[in-house]
Amino acid sequence: MVDVSDIFLCTRCGYCCRGETTVSLDGADQVRMITSLDMRERDVREQYWRISGNSVQMKIVDGYCIFYDDGCSVHNGRPWRCAQWPLHPSILDDENNFLTISESCPGIKKEIGYERFCEVLSKIMQDSVVSC
Numbered sequence: 001m002v003d004v005s006d007i008f009l010c011t012r013c014g015y016c017c018r019g020e021t022t023v024s025l026d027g028a029d030q031v032r033m034i035t036s037l038d039m040r041e042r043d044v045r046e047q048y049w050r051i052s053g054n055s056v057q058m059k060i061v062d063g064y065c066i067f068y069d070d071g072c073s074v075h076n077g078r079p080w081r082c083a084q085w086p087l088h089p090s091i092l093d094d095e096n097n098f099l100t101i102s103e104s105c106p107g108i109k110k111e112i113g114y115e116r117f118c119e120v121l122s123k124i125m126q127d128s129v130v131s132c
């Protein structure tokens with residue numbers, strides 16, 4: 001029996017929610033976020049999104065995603081790319097991806113070693129979708 005906490009425990013460092021841009025929201029992300037916020041679409045667009053052509057991202061406030069508040073305040077409605085981080089499937093393909101991601105994310109339990117990490121991650125991915 002394995003558990004996400006065997007390989008990852010979010011420290012809420014905020015690194016993945018910080019920057020001048022955020023991940024882009026695809027159509028399903030937009031619907032999920034609107035539903036989760038229980039708001040009218042036009043209000044969500046105005047209040048939370050930065051829209052440029054076909055690109056929809058979340059606004060940045062003080063260097064962080066607008067939803068960052070010592071953690072993700074739109075957790076159930078966050079974009080799929082946010083939900084995927086940091087247990088990205090590319091970790092299974094290449095140890096360099098594991099090293100790169102673990103450098104960015106202090107929640108990764110890199111001390112257990114790459115092989116064991118992949119064993120657990122593979123099992124978790126077979127069982128369910130994982131997220132932070």
Ligand code: SF4
Pocket residue numbers: 009010011012013014015016017085086104105106107108132
């Ligand atoms: S997922 Fe990783 S980078 Fe993001 S807040 Fe948690 S520990 Fe920090």
Ligand code: SF4
Pocket residue numbers: 016017022023058065066067068069071072073074075078079082
């Ligand atoms: S939606 Fe949540 S997890 Fe994604 S960048 Fe914003 S605060 Fe972070």
